[in-house]
Amino acid sequence: MADLWDGALIDAAIWHARTGDVARQFRYRALYAALPVDALEAAHLPLRPDRPGLWRLRRQDYGARDGSSLTDFIRSQLAPVGLSHCQITLVTMPCGLLHGFNPVSFWLARDDAGLRAVLAEVSNTFGExxxxxxxxxxxxxxxxxxxxxxxxxxxxxxxxPREGYYVFRFDPGPGRFGAWVDWFGKDGDLRLQTSMIGKARALTASALRRAALRHAFQPLRVTGLIHWQAVKLLLRGVRYRKKPPQLEIRRSEATAERSDV
Known part of the structure; x- marks a missing residue:
């Protein structure tokens, strides 16, 4: 059974379901990598940061977005809440041959007792x-x-709209990974459900080569699917909202469950 904390590939099923103004669901599959951050930066994994290839992982796509140490970044996020001692695994979609885009990456932090925190790094198609x-x-x-x-x-x-709140749920295995993120409007009604669920298999050099050959254009495909779903929503008359300026706050917390969920 593959362990996320040793390095793994995750054959993930992605699901989105929208309710409210229009009811719509869509599904697709994607291959993610679970990368222990210390081993990743020490070049002890088959996938190495900032190394050319059909599948790539660029430090500039994560954290401070300046190509600096991933370890330093995640420790700086966990230290203020007393969790800098944790072991970290990054669950992410590596860059493909021509394109790199991650709707969300998950930094998992655990100690001997279990999962203590998850840093969800969310990106939009506007580069934010x-x-x-x-x-x-x-x-x-x-x-x-x-x-x-x-x-x-x-x-x-x-x-x-940029309002309301998210509810997160996680299952870090062993042998699998699951993340559920639901969005509730400001009225407290559930408007969007999303999930990413998949079994984990060992991250070996041969498995990585096969994955890179088979999924060299995966990020481009995912971006295309996102835009295709946008076209479908437009055709169904769903309102298009102009992007507001990004808020100055770039990190926030998800903690106790709300009483109105």
């Missing part, structure tokens, strides 16, 4: 990003059934 730190205020382990809520502060889709 926001960090949602998901954790319990008392630092207790995040169980698969725990629901962590945080205000929506980042513009992702031009068909949804």
């Amino acid at each position: 990003s926001h960090l949602y730190l998901c954790r319990h205020p008392d630092k207790r382990v995040i169980a698969p059934g725990d629901r962590l809520s945080g205000e929506k502060l980042f513009h992702v889709s031009p068909f949804l």
Whole structure:
């Protein structure tokens, strides 16, 4: 059974379901990598940062977005909440041959007791990003059934307002990864459900080569699917919202479950 904390490939099923103004669902599959950050930066994994190839991982696409150390970045995010001692694995979609885009990457932080925090790094197609730190205020382990809520502060889709709140849920395995993110409007009604669920398999050099050959254009395909769904929403008369200026706050928290969920 593959362990996310040793390095893995995740055959993920992605699901989105919209309700309210229009009911719509869409699904697609994507291959993600789970990369222990310390081993990644020490070049102990088959996938190495900033190395050319059909599948690439660029430091400039994460964290401070300036090509600096990924380890330093995630430790700086966890230190203020007393979790800098944790082991970190980054779950992400590597760049393809021509394109790189991650709707969301997850930095998983655990210790011997279990999962303590998840930093969700959300990006939009306008080149912006926001960090949602998901954790319990008392630092207790995040169980698969725990629901962590945080205000929506980042513009992702031009068909949804920047308001309301998210509810996050995570399952880090073993042998699998699951992330669920639901969006509730300011009225408290559930408007959008999303999930990413998949089994994990070992990240070996041969498995990485096969993945790179088979999925060299995966990020380009995902971006195309996002825009194709946008066209479908436009054709159904869903209102297009102009992108607002990004808020100055670039990191926020999702903690205790809200009483109105």
